[in-house]
Amino acid sequence: MLRKSLVVANWKMNGSLASNQTWYTRFLLQKLPDIDIVVIPSHIYLPQAAEYLKNTTIGFGAQDIANASHGAYTGQVSANMIKDFGSQYVIIGHSERRSLCQETDDLVAEKTKLALTAQLHAIVCVGETLEQRKANKTKDIIAKQLNTVLELCKNDDLAKLIVAYEPVWAIGTGLVATPEQAEEMHLFIRELIKQCVSSDVANNTRLLYGGSVNASNSANLFNKPNIDGGLIGGASLDADSFLQICMTAKR
Numbered sequence: 669m670l671r672k673s674l675v676v677a678n679w680k681m682n683g684s685l686a687s688n689q690t691w692y693t694r695f696l697l698q699k700l701p702d703i704d705i706v707v708i709p710s711h712i713y714l715p716q717a718a719e720y721l722k723n724t725t726i727g728f729g730a731q732d733i734a735n736a737s738h739g740a741y742t743g744q745v746s747a748n749m750i751k752d753f754g755s756q757y758v759i760i761g762h763s764e765r766r767s768l769c770q771e772t773d774d775l776v777a778e779k780t781k782l783a784l785t786a787q788l789h790a791i792v793c794v795g796e797t798l799e800q801r802k803a804n805k806t807k808d809i810i811a812k813q814l815n816t817v818l819e820l821c822k823n824d825d826l827a828k829l830i831v832a833y834e835p836v837w838a839i840g841t842g843l844v845a846t847p848e849q850a851e852e853m854h855l856f857i858r859e860l861i862k863q864c865v866s867s868d869v870a871n872n873t874r875l876l877y878g879g880s881v882n883a884s885n886s887a888n889l890f891n892k893p894n895i896d897g898g899l900i901g902g903a904s905l906d907a908d909s910f911l912q913i914c915m916t917a918k919r
């Protein structure tokens with residue numbers, strides 16, 4: 669089967685009403701490739717995304733959700749709240765949340781379950797640190813991160829599961845995994861899904877690469893058979909660079 673390419677802009681804690689408006693206006697003037705394109709601004713800017721992206725083919729979503737549906741969780745935002753503003757996607761377990769907010773594999777699994785139950789596309793991030801790669805532990809780490817999610821969610825509808833392989837050493841550093849390194853891990857991730865869930869789910873799940881992707885290196889990454897698109901941080905803040913990256917993702 670042919671998985672539709674997907675390129676996601678993770679704006680992290682960047683942007684403002686004015687700069688986002690400029691981005692949307694510029695991006696929407698362009699002729700877009702026939703792939704899935706998704707923008708992930710800060711929670712506070714979701715209503716603005718909904719306004720600019722209505723009647724377009726571009727999806728949007730949030731950078732995180734709480735691991736509870738409602739209640740005494742000051743400062744947190746639930747899956748249904750982001751849905752209320754039209755979100756279709758959510759990033760879960762980004763390495764910055766794992767390191768800055770001490771998110772564990774179990775917490776990431778709980779959030780994924782809530783996202784899938786709310787019928788959101790859950791973009792689950794996994795990735796190893798440089799120390800772990802040097803110690804030859806990359807596959808053990810990825811297997812633990814992903815299997816924790818799959819074990820909890822394997823009986824849920826996984827049609828909206830997306831996995832992003834994002835080596836921590838490549839995020840925001842300018843160091844990018846080689847297409848061969850990334851493809852090896854994507855193949856490994858597909859095999860993990862096959863073993864834990866089914867061949868069907870493994871074949872249908874889109875696997876994104878993230879980590880210093882830019883308009884010069886994206887084509888070689890996206891040409892690999894198991895790399896179905898990208899999760900783009902820094903280079904997504906500029907509408908023109910992001911568009912160029914999207915152009916290279918068409919199969």
Ligand code: PEP
Nearest residue numbers: 839840878879880901902
């Ligand atoms: C990310 O935020 O997920 C990411 C991959 O960032 P960058 O593209 O800046 O490395």
